[in-house]
Every structure is written in C-alpha cells, then in structure tokens.
Amino acid sequence: MPAAAEAGPPPGWANLGLDIVAADRVRELIDNHGERFLLRMLTERELADCRTDEGLNTLAVCGRIAAKEAAFKTLRVADTILPWLDIEVHRAPGGWPLIELHGRAAQLAEAAGISGITVSISHDAGYAAAVAAPIPVG
Secondary structure, rough: OOOOHHOOOOOOOEEEEEEEEHHHHHHHHHHHHHHHHHHHHHHHHHHHEEEOOOOOOOOHHHHHHHHHHHHHHHHOOOOOOOOHHEEEEEOOOOOOEEEEHHHHHHHHHOOOOOOEEEEEEEEEEEEEEEEEEEEEEE
C-alpha cells in the first residue's frame, strides 16, 4: 500500500466518520448486560437524554453509540480502543446533537489538529446512523 494511503487524506481534507447501529443488537446487549452495558457506553447525562416517561428510548441510545463511533473515526487513530465515555453526545438547546470531547478523546483530537467534531444523527426502521466531521483548528 502506498505511504500516502496509509497516512490518510492530506492536510485540509475532512476525515469523515460514519456508523450505523441496529436497535435489535443494542436491545440484546441491554437484555444480557443491563445497566452495566449502558454505563460503559454512555455518560449519566447521555442516559438521562435517552430516558422518557415510558422508559429507555433504545433508538436514542443507538444514535449516541453511532455518533460516538463516527466521531472516533474522524480522529483516524489506529490500534486505539474507543474511549466511549470520553466522547459525549448531548442535545443543544435547539435539539440537534453536539459532540463534547474529554480525556483521551480530547488529547487525540488535539494531536490531530481538530478543535471539535460536528455530527448528524438519524433514526429509522430499527437503525440509527450518524455521520461526523472534524472541525480543524484555526
């Protein structure tokens, strides 16, 4: 493989991230591992956003998992485990999703010249998908 392909896009190009999550798979993980699974994937604030008067909104959980994975993909790091709780997805006052980076994820973004990550989430027919794009420093 050419070195340029291994290095990723040239400076100034956006490293987009995309992910899709099946609600059936997440329901299975919740059924098998319960709150332990949720607390490994989502912060308390994210979980609060996913709860309704009727209970846990599984598609909202899926959307946040997809958004975290898509955001992580924008960082273009190899051999690194996704720091799930270091990438937080919450709602802006207008309702759209925002990505907030903490800890290791913030360090990886800084090293990659990324000041933030923007994300869009969609839910339909048992799936949630997210696309993320980095916001370069400067």
